[in-house]
Amino acid sequence: MAARVFGGGYRVHLFSFAAWKIGDQEVRTKELVLSRAIPNSDDFNYQLEKYSYHRINVLFSEESTRAIVLSGIETAQCPPDLSETADAMRVPFVISLPRFGNLILDRSIDLFSGRIDWNGSEIDISLTAAEECINPEVLRRSEQVMQSESEIGQRVSEFLIESVLTSMAESGSALEVDKSMFDLQGLHFSESGYVEFWYDDAGLWGGHSLVVKLGPDNGLDFSIEG
Structure with missing residues (x-):
């Protein structure tokens, strides 16, 4: 994960998804690089654990290889097909x-x-x-x-x-x-x-x-x- 200074008291954190999907579409395993602006304060620690699941609203690049995080959406559990892909990646x-x-x-x-x-x-x-x-x-x-x-x-x-x-x-x-x-x-x-x-x-x-x-x-x- 990388961080870049961003104006207005924020900094941009970069991270990536190894496996992801849009709605009910098929799982994709081509890396998706995401950026998110977070408060530029010492006590704000933004980390994602490996193989963790996140559901978010994003703005995609034209090639769908990069995206900007707009907001997160609470969800109960990871979809079965995405969970199976994550399990396979652990092997x-x-x-x-x-x-x-x-x-x-x-x-x-x-x-x-x-x-x-x-x-x-x-x-x-x-x-x-x-x-x-x-x-x-x-x-x-x-x-x-x-x-x-x-x-x-x-x-x-x-x-x-x-x-x-x-x-x-x-x-x-x-x-x-x-x-x-x-x-x-x-x-x-x-x-x-x-x-x-x-x-x-x-x-x-x-x-x-x-x-x-x-x-x-x-x-x-x-x-x-x-």
Whole structure:
């Protein structure tokens, strides 16, 4: 859920419905993004629980992909067809790939995630989803990287240390570091062709994450996140 400042003492909260219907029509499972203006006060906390049911009046966009909430309507219970769809969404969707094992789909962020062995260490992995499949380009890129696991792992690790030393020198720190200090936490493969290597910061930046990005052209970039 996101919030945007809105004039007149209000702010706009954005949320979405994974399954919804209009009146007696069929259930739709294409995400509907909704916005609602609420009082801009610290003690007003507007949250929706996952898989909760809400009946509302809205103003739709022309494509029926977005809507503005006009008002809520009290109702006794969720319609059976919508309730069945919500129950189905609670069941984990799992795919199994030879190199990655079982990957579970998180529909709320369109990612498949799991655990893999990377150069002898067990780490998290996430890959961008395309509905209930892995994006084809993401799958191709992940297979390409895994084929050069040892070489890429060494290159990324060396670049991480170089970047950390540069960053520390710029801040005036003279601490000695080596690659054994930083644990690789996970890999993320995005549809843009970038591969993100997420490391802990060994306490040097107060618990932030150190990220090395391997670009589509195999160039490397470094950032401190969190």
